[in-house]
Amino acid sequence: MLLIECPNCGPRDETEYHYGGEAHVPYPEDPSQLSDKEWAEYLFYRSNPKGLLAERWAHTTGCRRWFNVLRDTVTYEIKAVYAIGEPRPALQADPPQHPRGGTR
Amino acid sequence: MADQLLTDITRFRRSPLARLHDRMTAASVTGARDVALREIPFLNMVGIRVRPGSAAAEALAAVAEVPLPAAHGAVTGDPDGVAVVWQGPDEFLLVSQDETVVPLELTETADREPGALISLSTHPLTTQLCRALAGHQESGQVVDLSANRTTLELSGHCARAVLEKGCHLDLHPRVFEVGTAVSTTLGPVQVILWRTAERTWRIMPRASFAEYVAHWLMDAMTEFASSEVP
Missing domain, CATH: 3.30.1360.120 (Probable tRNA modification gtpase trme; domain 1)
Known part of the structure; x- marks a missing residue:
């Protein structure tokens, strides 16, 4: 189980949280001007990286506030926790430590 | 009648x-x-949402006679009297003893516009808190949550x-x-x-x-x- 640090409540079990998908996906300026393809890309297409991913979490059974988390999708290590509206923190570029291929 | x-x-x-x-x-x-x-x-519970430090927050604290707690885990006041529990950065739960007084407005038979009453709560303190918040421009909430928990x-x-x-x-x-x-x-x-x-x-x-x-x-x-x- 992940231990996630809520900015308000401190470290709590993963089960106290609700996952909100990738962070920093901007709402289209003028959604009515988008083609179906562009709209579908906004709704469903995410970066799905192998490595650091900025994502949103809500502490649903605690303070009920949303916040952003920078998590490594390979090691599940949480690198940073920051407020909604803040830019993604720039971490020192970690050299890729993951062997090619990963788990299959 | x-x-x-x-x-x-x-x-x-x-x-x-x-x-x-x-x-x-x-x-x-x-x-x-x-x-x-x-x-x-039947403990009385009131959900309060107000920005800490604002005039509205101070008015509510004055009515409750208990300051709003400042941080996660904090409780102010007395569990056997009026206490306020921290729920979030701008969210608090006031807990006080049961007291039921049906306000006169609720027993009137006159037709009334929906939302004309300041509160439908039957707890005097909750009604007072609603009145205290209503005097402020700042947005906030005072909601009777006694039946929630x-x-x-x-x-x-x-x-x-x-x-x-x-x-x-x-x-x-x-x-x-x-x-x-x-x-x-x-x-x-x-x-x-x-x-x-x-x-x-x-x-x-x-x-x-x-x-x-x-x-x-x-x-x-x-x-x-x-x-x-x-």
Whole structure:
């Protein structure tokens, strides 16, 4: 189980949280001007990286506030926790430590 | 006509755990490993959302005669009087004793526009808080949430051991001091866990989860009726 640090409540079990998908996906300026393809890309297409991913979490059974988390999708290590509206923190570029291929 | 209107509505209400009162009493353990469970029904609860430090927040604190708590886990006031529990950076839960006074406006038979009353609450303090907030431009909320949660009180030497079976927080007094309340999970259920005294805890689940939580606690208390296995 992940231990996630809520900015308000401190470290709590993963089960106290609700996952909100990738962070920093901007709402289209003028959604009515988008083609179906562009709209579908906004709704469903995410970066799905192998490595650091900025994502949103809500502490649903605690303070009920949303916040952003920078998590490594390979090691599940949480690198940073920051407020909604803040830019993604720039971490020192970690050299890729993951062997090619990963788990299959 | 007016004398036929009911002003005592308290005899119609039923607490979520009234049905389990006798079973909770029977499940309580006495002796060296004592732990007791009971419901404290009908506590008044008011959800307050207001920006701390604003004029509206100060007005509400003045009416409640209790300052708003500043940070996670903090509780201000007195559990047996008026207390305010921190719920979020701009969200608080005021808990006070039961008192039911049907306001005169609610017993009038005159037609009224929807939303014309400042509050539909039957607790005088809640109505006062609504009035205090209404005088401010700042957006905020005062909502009567008394029916949202019920309150269980778990007390005794083994109360912490019972809770530790289903709560992953550190409940040791060096971390979880008397007068701390947090919103967390007990087993699978979201509750507000509040340490009101060294060996006394309030557990506040939502009303529809209350029966499950009471059964869960009674089950967790069972082992303390037997002598400890070395």
